[in-house]
Amino acid sequence: MQPSRILVGVSGGVAAFKACLLVRRLRRDGHEVRVILTRSAARFVGAPTFHALTSHRVYDDMWDPSAAEGGEPHVDLSAWADAAIVYPATADLVARVASGRSDDLLAATLLCLERPLVVCPAMHARMYRNFFFGEALKKLRLGGVTVLEAEVGELASGEVGEGRLPEPDAAVEALYTRMTAKDLGGLRILVTAGPTREHLDPVRFLSNPSTGKMGYAVARMALRRGARVSLVTGPTDLVPPRGAEVERVESAAQMAAAVHRAYEGCDAVVMCAAVADFAPAEVSPRKVHKTGGPVSVELRPTEDILRSLGERKGHRVLVGFAMETDDLEGSARRKRAAKNLDLVVGNDVTTQGAGFGTDTNVVILIGATGTIERLPRLPKEEVAHRILDRVAALAAERRS
Ligand code: C5P
Numbered sequence: 001m002q003p004s005r006i007l008v009g010v011s012g013g014v015a016a017f018k019a020c021l022l023v024r025r026l027r028r029d030g031h032e033v034r035v036i037l038t039r040s041a042a043r044f045v046g047a048p049t050f051h052a053l054t055s056h057r058v059y060d061d062m063w064d065p066s067a068a069e070g071g072e073p074h075v076d077l078s079a080w081a082d083a084a085i086v087y088p089a090t091a092d093l094v095a096r097v098a099s100g101r102s103d104d105l106l107a108a109t110l111l112c113l114e115r116p117l118v119v120c121p122a123m124h125a126r127m128y129r130n131f132f133f134g135e136a137l138k139k140l141r142l143g144g145v146t147v148l149e150a151e152v153g154e155l156a157s158g159e160v161g162e163g164r165l166p167e168p169d170a171a172v173e174a175l176y177t178r179m180t181a182k183d184l185g186g187l188r189i190l191v192t193a194g195p196t197r198e199h200l201d202p203v204r205f206l207s208n209p210s211t212g213k214m215g216y217a218v219a220r221m222a223l224r225r226g227a228r229v230s231l232v233t234g235p236t237d238l239v240p241p242r243g244a245e246v247e248r249v250e251s252a253a254q255m256a257a258a259v260h261r262a263y264e265g266c267d268a269v270v271m272c273a274a275v276a277d278f279a280p281a282e283v284s285p286r287k288v289h290k291t292g293g294p295v296s297v298e299l300r301p302t303e304d305i306l307r308s309l310g311e312r313k314g315h316r317v318l319v320g321f322a323m324e325t326d327d328l329e330g331s332a333r334r335k336r337a338a339k340n341l342d343l344v345v346g347n348d349v350t351t352q353g354a355g356f357g358t359d360t361n362v363v364i365l366i367g368a369t370g371t372i373e374r375l376p377r378l379p380k381e382e383v384a385h386r387i388l389d390r391v392a393a394l395a396a397e398r399r400s
Pocket of ligand 1: 252271272273274275276277302303304305306307319320321322323335
């Protein structure tokens with residue numbers, strides 16, 4: 001995300017404490033942040049906290065002339081912001097925005113705002129289900145506001161139900177999605193991620209250190225850019241992005257089946273998964289006990305999923321990865337040709353800041369004409385964007 005000016009509105013609910021973490025994440029991502037507190041929000045989290053986190057004064061009073069750099073605080077703040085998020089939004093705040101009220105600084109600023117707005121309601125489940133609240137939320141959507149639905153989970157009362165505020169990362173993702181141009185709109189992209197596990201017996205398997213970070217970044221960025229995303233994922237600790245159709249698999253055979261099912265309806269495939277090349281020929285249904293002697297395991301090759309996809313490619317854009325320890329360029333070129341890929345993303349796992357588990361990657365991109373682009377070390381999200389730029393261009397060529 002480009003560094004932007006983000007306005008954070010905080011209204012008065014128990015979940016207001018999470019706004020501190022939201023502001024911190026936005027600052028870490030390089031944005032300038034200003035906070036407006038409602039009177040009741042200040043009962044839950046004090047202005048000095050947000051002052052410290054934003055390095056700006058906190059806005060909580062419509063009638064404080066020192067809050068206005070130009071004329072009036074609500075006019076100045078709404079003109080300053082590139083985008084705004086209300087986190088958490090109480091039922092009262094939602095009702096006031098939906099009915100065009102301007103009875104405090106936050107409501108007045110939102111009424112004056114002509115930039116993207118994301119509202120994240122949180123409240124007790126009975127309030128969340130209430131008819132009048134539901135109507136107010138509908139009105140917000142009709143008015144072009146992005147509503148991040150509350151989650152089902154533990155509420156302030158200790159009960160479990162709908163109305164829990166999504167975690168800051170989910171709110172930031174909703175905000176960034178709203179702020180991103182939809183150049184992948186109309187495309188369905190199939191992304192695979194993570195490792196596979198090939199069981200020897202119920203308690204042992206062969207696998208690799210893939211964490212899924214690269215594939216999840218591609219899925220998240222594609223969603224931000226407006227694509228419909230099917231994510232086929234091996235076992236990882238990562239939380240799949242909201243909005244993706246997710247299929248969890250374990251073995252290479254399961255991944256192959258899931259990918260083949262999703263292939264028909266998709267326009268592009270980005271195959272990031274570190275699929276096992278070999279699996280035990282026989283899987284013991286019971287734990288294999290040690291005997292003291294050596295054990296040998298016969299391994300058989302798994303299906304090369306990408307190669308099968310390349311054989312019936314049609315109009316689709318196919319992107320594969322080549323993770324190597326030597327002769328990166330040569331191997332990547334050979335894989336591109338052998339699997340009929342439009343783009344191969346090569347990375348040398350021995351390079352610092354590249355490969356398994358890191359937040360960055362150092363890759364080369366080789367296209368069908370043989371051209372090579374060498375990217376510097378970049379966050380995986382940025383690498384994802386560069387891959388998706390190529391996917392967008394190739395898909396546009398195919399359509400025309
Ligand atoms: O041939 P190699 O395994 O290095 O190719 C890597 C690319 O092929 C990756 O995009 C990976 O997801 C894909 N692959 C596959 N099926 C396999 C092994 C790898 O689709 N069995």
